[in-house]
Amino acid sequence: MKIYFCGSIRGGRSDQQLYQRIVNELHRYGSVLTEHVLCSDWSGEEGPAGGDRAIHDRDLAWLQQSDVVVAEVTQPSLGVGYELGRAADMKEKKVLCLFRPSSGRALSAMIRGAADGRRLLVVDYSEEQLEAVLDRFFSSLQSV
Numbered sequence: 353m354k355i356y357f358c359g360s361i362r363g364g365r366s367d368q369q370l371y372q373r374i375v376n377e378l379h380r381y382g383s384v385l386t387e388h389v390l391c392s393d394w395s396g397e398e399g400p401a402g403g404d405r406a407i408h409d410r411d412l413a414w415l416q417q418s419d420v421v422v423a424e425v426t427q428p429s430l431g432v433g434y435e436l437g438r439a440a441d442m443k444e445k446k447v448l449c450l451f452r453p454s455s456g457r458a459l460s461a462m463i464r465g466a467a468d469g470r471r472l473l474v475v476d477y478s479e480e481q482l483e484a485v486l487d488r489f490f491s492s493l494q495s496v
C-alpha cells in the first residue's frame with residue numbers, strides 16, 4: 353500500500369513531532385511516499401533540482417500513484433489544502449484528514465465540508481487516539 357502523508361511545512365512546523373509519530377505508525381500499513389514532510393527546515397526540503405516546480409510536479413505524481421492519503425490538518429497549510437483538493441478530484445482515492453479540536457482552531461469548511469463519510473473522512477482526534485484511529489481507517493480499507 354502506497355501512502356501519501358500530508359503535513360504543514362511552510363505553513364508552520366509546530367506539529368512536526370506529531371508528524372514523526374504518524375509516519376512511524378503509517379509504516380505499519382505500507383510505504384510512505386512523502387517522508388520528507390518530516391524535514392527539519394521550515395522552508396522545506398533542500399529540494400530537488402528545479403526548486404518549487406520540481407517539488408510540485410513530483411508530489412502530484414506521488415499523489416496520483418498513492419492508494420491512500422493521510423493528512424494532519426490541524427496546522428493550516430496552503431500546500432496541504434491544495435493536495436487535498438487535488439486528491440478529492442482523483443477518482444477512488446481514499447483520504448483521511450486528522451484534526452485535533454484541542455488546538456482551539458476550527459478546521460476550514462472547505463475540508464470539513466468535503467467529507468463524504470466514504471472516500472474523504474475527517475476525524476477529530478486527540479494524540480492518545482492516534483493509533484486506534486489509524487487502525488480503524490486501515491481496517492476499513494481491507495473490508496472494502
Ligand SMILES: O=c1[nH]c(=O)n([C@H]2C[C@H](O)[C@@H](COP(=O)(O)O)O2)cc1CO
Pocket residue numbers: 357358359360361362363364386388389395396397407411429430431432435
Ligand atoms: O518543500 C516542500 N515539499 C513538499 O513536499 N511540500 C508538500 C508536502 C506537504 O504535505 C505540503 C506542505 O505545504 P506547505 O509548505 O504549504 O505547508 O506540501 C511542501 C514543501 C514546501 O512548501
